[in-house]
Amino acid sequence: MKKVNGNTVIGLIFLIAAGITMYIANTTLKASAPAGDPGSRLFPNLACGSIMLLAVIIIIQSFKNPAKAFAGILADEDRRQSCIRTLFILADLALFLVLWNFIPFLAAGFIFMFLQCMIFREKLVFSILYSAGVTGVLYVMFAVFLKVRLNIY
Amino acid sequence: MSYLSAIQSVFTPGCLLCVLLGVLVGMVVGTLPGLTSVMAISLITPLTFKLDSTYGFAMLLGVYNSAIFSGGISAIAINTPGTPASIATTFDGYKISRSGRTGFALGVNTLYSVFGGLFSTIVLMAACEPLARLALNFGSPEYFWLALFGLCMMISISHTSLAKGLIVGILGMLLSTVGLDPLLGSKRFIGNNTALLDGIAFIPVMIGLFGVGEMLFQIFEHKKEDDAPRNIADLKERERVLPTKAEHKRMALPGIIGSVIGVIVGIIPGTGGDISALISWDVSKRVSRHPDEFGDGSVEGLAATCASNNASIGGALTTALALGIPGDGNTAVLLGALTMYGMVTGPTLLNNSASFVCRLYIIMIVANLLILPIGLLSAKACIKLLSIKNQYIQMAVLMICCIGAYSMNRNFMDVIIMFTAGITGFFFRKYDYPLGPLILGLLLGKMCETNLRRTMMLSGSSVKMLFSTPISILLIFLCLFASLWPFVSDRIAKKKTAER
Amino acid sequence: MKKRLAKVISLTCAASLMFALTACSSSSPEQPAAPQEQETEAPAEQGAETPSADTSFPEDTVNIICHAKEGGGSDALARQVAQVLQDQQGWSVTVENKTGGSGSVGMQFVQNSKPDGYTIGTAPVELSMIEALGYAELNPEDVSLLGCGMSWPAALYVPADAPYDTLEDFVNYCKENPGKVQVANSGIGSIWHIGACVLADKADIEVTHVPYDGATGAMTALLGKEIDAAVVGTCEGYSYVESGDLKCLASFSEERSSVLPDVPTTAEQGYDANVICWVGFLAPQGVDDAALTVLQDALKTAFESEDYIAFCDGRGCDSTYFSPEEFLEMAAADYTYYSQLISDLGIVAE
Missing domain, CATH: 1.20.58 (Methane Monooxygenase Hydroxylase; Chain G, domain 1)
Structure with missing residues (x-):
């Protein structure tokens, strides 16, 4: 192998x-x-x-x-960590794409961002604020300002 | 004389305000990946009908110019082209930005976008009608050769391994054949999937390959020492926005090359900033004294692409105004707006609405001049924004990519395409497959195929027509030169080192 | 809680955006201000006329799905109608583009959306063709049509120095040189491709059809003399006739086109070839009658407004209004005719 x-x-x-x-x-x-x-x-x-x-x-x-x-690529500890992290992020991304089809965008986006923060081992309070912030800003930008409907379900 | 009155009517507070508003809106839309300049202009168009035609058009041209310029901002900052016109900007711009000189790259983007825009406006003012008439000589065979010339660039763009570059490029061409056959109407590779009838959408692939692929790669390659604070000598360099005199000297020639190519490609209907920027990057590489820097953070490459995509605006307007032929979506909306203002578009426009066209030229200049301060200020702001930890940027960019791919057409298929392209982009990045050729193949594959087959159709299955006009012959020579030169120059370089 | 917050945020943003836009339009001087006042007076009267007393439709944003991409005539139409509806009825209307497969993507989306009247879409002439072309299972009977207010006929354009001046000359020339004459159209399976086929069929001539990238591509090729003739819409080429670059031999309609009054129709020249491109509006089936009536009446008022007629005139299109019943009749007739034609001519995709 x-x-x-x-x-x-x-x-x-x-x-x-x-x-x-x-x-x-x-x-x-x-x-x-x-x-x-x-x-x-x-x-x-x-x-x-x-x-x-x-x-x-x-x-x-x-x-x-x-x-x-x-x-x-799995030789040393540092590499193994980032490899696992990439896989997790990919899984999170896939989960987001699935969720997006079933729940409102704001919720799906928040979950996606929050899980990412968790994968990156951020602090809990910061994670919530950052996730809500990014999701909210993007939502306002696209859905309100540019009138793109972001809810799929 | 007419210019004087045009200047008078444009330099009023209301009109300047409209241009400014347009520039700001264009900047927001242009920077966000997935939202193109066409979308921005058509969103604004119905609102402008309430305004006087000069005011309305001031706003629209502001949006157009600034959206093309600001597509480069996201290309430089997060490796995701904001509009297709700034694909080539990622080649060097993002590399410069990663080396810590984001502000500088954004400064160059602003300066040379404005340079390209002004250059093309001057060409537009000087020779609108004759140039547009020349563009009509561009028929199917010429389009084929032009596409082939663009495709030849695969060779120079794949600096690591020729085989890898070519295989990726041809993969792009293969992907461009998905969907309805443009000449026979039969479905290719799609079964009964309605969403893919028009083929694989270009923008999601672009966002996925460059944006998602790069972010995943960064997360994968993450090392602890990347997080360490940079030293203070670096900091000054990070804050710098304006290029030095020496740098300007290096960038002058590529900037001019980019502008000229931008105007020429812009004039030809159906081709625009994306193709012109790629070709300019390639040509600048060939004439440069430091060709090996290209693709690795060359200021020359950056300047050429930035100038070129904005210069294509003036070119596109040339054919749109002089002949009423919209070369792309942008000019199509603009022409639609003109008819709403009660003007008849077509060959009669230049004579019948001469004073309006004069005002339009002045607006172009004003819009570009307004981009200059706003762009430089935004560069400063961008440095601050990007100085947060890498992982915060990576997280947000992944999200922006998803929304961007979706919002283009509100089609979930596009998001799936983007996701697939992202994973592919990651592996290509990991194993040193260049991404440029794939985009090139996807962009030009269909143009190449359609025009070749249409030429055969027109000439009754003979290939003679391909070699029948002077423009064709010129383009053939360019193709030959483009595909052979890299090998010749390699030889020469080897000889030189051997002599030493 | 979070949703509510989002709503508050979005409302404030929307309000500030509205404010910015009104501020911007009012900041412009004298000229635009005057018509705006007239506009605001007009809808008050019309609002009273519409029979919306018994129904509260619409309470929310009405979304128009446009089948064509930004920049085309259909997109401009959708946006213009949205604007007029906003001004006249005070509705909130958004336009969204869902493109692909000659409009099938957009129309199928509307067909499958919730039939509450808040999602309507543009209905181009392709509605009568996509089933025969094999792009999607959709025909005029599958949706409820709301009315049509924009149409323009096909026209045959040739270069100004071409050796034929009338349709008859052209037909005779084609008969002398069977298969030699190359006619450009706006893409395989497009309405103008059908138009060219209809002409060839009725006049019994043999020509080579060459598809280009939209009407623009066909016009460019004709101006560059790569091609002998082109069949595109009247509004897509009349300005080149005015400038003397091209001449138009016939418009494919019963009455002469308003933008090309000197050009005889096919009927006048003895050929029964009527090919008309129309763009109307559709809703999914199953919308309740009250909402449907409101929509139909609102569209009728919009199609008859000055702004809208000016828009059509500007583009060189015909703004004749077709009521839902007339529209269905026209679409169904086209559907029967084009389906037959497409399978006879073998333009069927596999």
Whole structure:
């Protein structure tokens, strides 16, 4: 596991994704227009082809100079902490996007900001004030001043 | 003579107040990501109908100029372009800002935006009609070559690895094919999803890649020592807003290049500040003595992009006023407003409403001059605002990005696109994949495809038409030069070092 | 508690914004002040006339969903109507743009929104086309139409130095050179594309249809002589006829267009090709009758106001009012005709 190179993985993802897209393009899109001009399929196909070619080059390059190992990021304590923190923030962001669809924006936004503050280990009182402040200011700016309705539910 | 009376009617307290109000509104909207200048102008337009036409237009032009300028503020401060026109500003502006010189970057943004705006106004005043007529020579083949020229920039923008830059760029082009086929009307890659019929929206991708991606990356790369207070010698540099004479000397040429390209690209209908700023950045890099600084906090790159997006305003107004052709959403709303004031837009406008057009020129100049002090003052305020702990900024920016992506069209699909783009942006950032090419591909991919295929359609499936006009030939040479020069210059540089 | 606070904050902000705007409009000198006073007098009378005695609709903000993006004619229309409604009825009206899929995104949003009358939307001619084009399952029968007050016919434009002066010349030229003549339109499946197809169908000619990026793109290409002719709306090209850059061979309507009074209609020249682009308003089905009546009457008053008519004249459009019933009739007729045409011509997306 330690030897898997990040660039190799990304290269493989590119290769597979482009392959699938190419398959979809070839099965669903027309090859040519009624008058015989190139049809909808030409460009996606060209793009997928070049992506696959470049992905192979990137994979070969990644074998030549294995720079960053995938597991290496968890080596020291500091890195591990920030990695976990990023994951938490992402989860919080996803939670916010879900909540936004069910409860008013002000509440969802406040929860999102408050959880972020918690993830960053801020003090409780400060967290509440800061979350309410940012959410409120943005709400006034967008919803009141610019008349964008922010409630989805 | 007519200019004199125009100046008289513009320099009244009421009119100046309208410009000022417009500038302030434009600044708020321009700075917020997701809210574009088009939205700001169309929000204001019905309100201006209650005013006299000069007053109304003063307000609208104030909004237009200042929204394009202030898109750069958020690009510099939080790496999230406020409007698409300031994508290129993130390349260098944010790097300068991260090195602690936020005020300076914002100062440059203000100065060179105003420079670009004034430059383009002068061009507009001098040669509105003939330039607009020239723009009509731009047909489908020329658009194709122009798009290709822009795409060639992928090579110079990917400074870490050519393969990585190209793969990301082509991914952008592939994404631009999602949605309805522009020439046949068939659906591509979307199934029966109505929300994606018009393709992947550009602004959410931009916000996600640059804003969310960068913030996640910063949170990920966070180190304890980043929080330590900076020393006092640094502080003075942090407070500085105005560039020194030496810096001005370096930025003069890129500023002029940016302005000229901005005007030219602005005049061509359908292309605007976003494309012009990217091209200017690229051209400035090529003529610069320090090309390796570009993308890493170069003042020259910053000046070129800032000047260029504002210079495109004058260019866009050229075709809009002289021919009644709106090159983008902004000018479309402005032309709509003109008809509401009882003017007939189109080729007759310049003659029939000559005195109004004169006033409009003066308003452009006034609006730009007003941006200068307001921009510099706001730069000072911005330094204070950004001096809080990094994590507070990161938290707020994530929130702003979400709202921005949503408020553009009130479509939740856009937020999902932004979220996906954010995660992608994070990984690309982590593994040194440049983001510029992806944006470039997404921006120009469709233009490239549509115009190539339309040319084939027009010429009955032959490619001869692509090489038939002088403008095409010129653009082909530019493309060749743009794609080959990086390799040639590398060679030359290597030879030079070898000789030493 | 928090919600209440937010409401207070938002109210104060709204109030201060209103104040700022009124202050700004009143700070401007003599000219604008006078018409404003007239306006404020007018709505008082009209307000008394509207049969809103038995219903309290609307108590809240009415939201207009515009199907087109900022900058287009439909967006300007929505904003103009919102402004007139605010001035005349004293309602609070906002405009929101939900764009995509030739208007299907916006219209579907309205169709699926709560039928309380507070969400209405613009209804462009595409309402009669998107089902046949395969963009969305939506036709004029699926929504309740509120009335229409803006329409303009298609017109055939050619460069001023083109070798044909009448539609008949053009048709004959096309017959001599089948498939050679290239006609620009404002995009695949757009109303002007249909317009060009209708002409080709009725005149029995064979032309190449080239889609451009909106009417602007088509006009630019025609001015640059990349293309032989273009079919776009009357209001999108009449200024080039005035300036002598282009000539217009026919307007696709029964009566001559007000902006191009010298141009004969297709009917006058012997072709039964009427293609008219309209933009009206729609609401979701199931709005209760009282609210629906209030909305319909308010829109009727708005469409007949001086401000609105001036707006349409400025843009070169026809401001004839279509009542909800007339509007439905027109939309349904277009729906039948265009659906047939689109499947016959094979412009169906897969």
